[in-house]
Amino acid sequence: MSPIGSSRRPKVEGRRLPRAAIEGLLLPLLGIGGGLAVWHAAVVWSSTRVFPSPLAVASGIGELARRGVLPGYIASSLLRVAVGYGLAALAGIPLGTVMGRYRSAGTALNPVVQLLRPISPLAWIPIAILTLGVGDGAAIFLIFLGAFFPIVFATMNGVIAVPAMYVQAGENFGLSAGALLWRVILPAALPQVLSGLRIALGIAWIVVVAAEMLAVDSGLGYLIIDARNAGKRYDLVVAGMVLIGTIGLALDRLMRRLERLRSVRWGFHNE
Amino acid sequence: MNRTARGDGGGGGGEVKLALRGVSMVFQGDAGRVPTLDAIDLEVRRGELVCILGPSGCGKSTLLNIVAGFIAPTSGEVRIDGEPVRGPDPRRIFVFQERGVFPWLTVEGNIGFGLGGLPGAERRARIDRYVELVGLRDFEHTYPHELSGGMKQRLEVARALAVEPDVLYLDEPFGALDSITRLTMRVELLRIWEAERKTILFVTHDIEESVQLADRVVVLSARPARITRIVEIDIPHPRDLSSPRYLELRDGIFEEIGVAHRI
Ligand SMILES: Nc1ncnc2c1ncn2[C@@H]1O[C@H](COP(=O)(O)OP(=O)(O)O)[C@@H](O)[C@H]1O
Numbered sequence: 001m002s003p004i005g006s007s008r009r010p011k012v013e014g015r016r017l018p019r020a021a022i023e024g025l026l027l028p029l030l031g032i033g034g035g036l037a038v039w040h041a042a043v044v045w046s047s048t049r050v051f052p053s054p055l056a057v058a059s060g061i062g063e064l065a066r067r068g069v070l071p072g073y074i075a076s077s078l079l080r081v082a083v084g085y086g087l088a089a090l091a092g093i094p095l096g097t098v099m100g101r102y103r104s105a106g107t108a109l110n111p112v113v114q115l116l117r118p119i120s121p122l123a124w125i126p127i128a129i130l131t132l133g134v135g136d137g138a139a140i141f142l143i144f145l146g147a148f149f150p151i152v153f154a155t156m157n158g159v160i161a162v163p164a165m166y167v168q169a170g171e172n173f174g175l176s177a178g179a180l181l182w183r184v185i186l187p188a189a190l191p192q193v194l195s196g197l198r199i200a201l202g203i204a205w206i207v208v209v210a211a212e213m214l215a216v217d218s219g220l221g222y223l224i225i226d227a228r229n230a231g232k233r234y235d236l237v238v239a240g241m242v243l244i245g246t247i248g249l250a251l252d253r254l255m256r257r258l259e260r261l262r263s264v265r266w267g268f269h270n271e
Numbered sequence: 272m273n274r275t276a277r278g279d280g281g282g283g284g285g286e287v288k289l290a291l292r293g294v295s296m297v298f299q300g301d302a303g304r305v306p307t308l309d310a311i312d313l314e315v316r317r318g319e320l321v322c323i324l325g326p327s328g329c330g331k332s333t334l335l336n337i338v339a340g341f342i343a344p345t346s347g348e349v350r351i352d353g354e355p356v357r358g359p360d361p362r363r364i365f366v367f368q369e370r371g372v373f374p375w376l377t378v379e380g381n382i383g384f385g386l387g388g389l390p391g392a393e394r395r396a397r398i399d400r401y402v403e404l405v406g407l408r409d410f411e412h413t414y415p416h417e418l419s420g421g422m423k424q425r426l427e428v429a430r431a432l433a434v435e436p437d438v439l440y441l442d443e444p445f446g447a448l449d450s451i452t453r454l455t456m457r458v459e460l461l462r463i464w465e466a467e468r469k470t471i472l473f474v475t476h477d478i479e480e481s482v483q484l485a486d487r488v489v490v491l492s493a494r495p496a497r498i499t500r501i502v503e504i505d506i507p508h509p510r511d512l513s514s515p516r517y518l519e520l521r522d523g524i525f526e527e528i529g530v531a532h533r534i
């Protein structure tokens with residue numbers, strides 16, 4: 001069946017398997033190709049001297065690769081995210097669990113969390129630099145803040161939504177409070193916790209770039225600010241942006257993989 | 272009310288397993304007091320299958336939750352083997368509708384859930400035995416969302432039986448199943464009951480179901496629930512659903528509850 005033959009079928013029927021496979025590859029490539037074409041055309045027609053064309057950016061990425069700075073910069077960014085995000089998960093999941101499980105803890109802490117949650121981590125920059133100085137500490141702290149609240153919030157909601165029936169069944173089988181948490185409540189809340197972790201990783205990846213522009217001299221955020229400051233190399237600026245987007249997408253895909261694990265798949269209805 | 276004669280089923284004479292004395296329950300709702308159970312007295316013998324029958328909302332689940340120790344009654348008490356009930360206990364397992372199985376565990380994981388204290392080999396053997404008993408062979412590694420409603424219900428029964436409890440509480444366990452599966456499940460339950468001889472308290476709002484399954488049917492009034500009658504079902508299993516005795520008992524309960532059985 002050719003993908004073009006699809007017009008013969010009523011639209012509402014949706015995609016069939018072989019078509020879906022072709023479309024899944026073809027359409028995104030088409031979209032990316034179209035985007036690149038529009039970008040190129042816009043650069044040519046506007047005869048801008050600042051904004052680089054796709055080809056210039058590609059050769060910029062090549063230049064960065066030849067210079068050998070890329071692996072180091074990518075590793076620095078990923079490492080900062082790993083630490084800040086890891087700490088956020090380590091602190092956020094237990095806190096969210098306590099807030100969801102114990103009514104009094106939830107009632108006491110929820111206003112604080114709700115108040116802090118809408119504050120952009122970037123608003124913390126002055127305080128972060130004042131208290132932690134310019135350096136990795138401040139960057140990691142900002143990443144931590146960006147990831148922490150979504151994780152707390154998702155975990156709390158996940159734990160609150162655990163059906164009473166599961167808890168009763170756990171108690172009926174004689175589980176202690178700790179075992180109940182570990183064997184019933186957390187597995188039951190895990191799909192929601194994972195959703196929170198995925199959102200938080202996206203935010204952490206956004207925050208790391210901003211933090212690296214201010215506080216440190218390595219990483220992809222630094223690459224961008226350095227390329228502009230040292231000679232207005234906008235081809236390298238956009239090259240850095242493309243790399244950030246690509247790695248962010250890869251991280252998100254990785255998290256989506258986790259959602260397909262068999263012990264959590266029941267919690268995701270989109271199948 | 273006849274407590275000594277037995278239908279078929281249930282070993283050992285008249286040993287009282289479970290006794291309710293003046294169990295009453297009043298909920299404090301938004302619109303004030305909701306009297307739900309009114310002085311329930313009941314004795315259930317070891318190995319007996321008793322159905323608690325009443326209209327929706329009359330307080331059947333509340334009664335079963337009290338007996339299971341999940342909630343405390345406003346007054347009265349429940350004793351099992353002479354001991355007052357103070358909370359849930361692995362010797363007495365509550366079976367919800369099929370929704371009670373854990374979706375994050377496989378069939379095997381669910382059945383083995385309550386067997387944490389057993390050594391590995393024994394645990395394996397126990398899981399194996401109950402997989403077989405409820406007919407889930409070859410589904411050991413399947414997750415519940417890939418099972419049918421009837422299979423999930425059997426899985427939950429297997430999870431309960433695996434810890435070898437002496438009492439099972441079933442709260443409208445087959446209510447969410449289609450009518451054909453429901454009939455099969457009743458046959459299955461009776462087969463398992465004959466094999467394992469548990470004491471079973473089975474809540475239902477289905478008159479036919481109660482007469483098909485029970486040694487005795489405890490008929491409750493509308494809320495606040497009182498026991499209006501206890502009907503001995505003196506027909507041996509397998510029961511002939513068109514026998515005059517079956518129809519007589521069934522129609523007696525229809526009349527008791529005051530609903531027409533002609534449409
Ligand atoms: N926790 C509760 N708080 C207040 N009212 C309740 C509560 N649980 C049950 N009820 C009320 O008790 C009555 C009996 O409920 P239930 O035992 O679930 O009935 P059944 O299982 O027979 O359908 C209903 O009117 C219900 O609204």
Ligand SMILES: [Mg+2]
Binds near residue numbers: 331332333442443
């Ligand atoms: Mg009920």
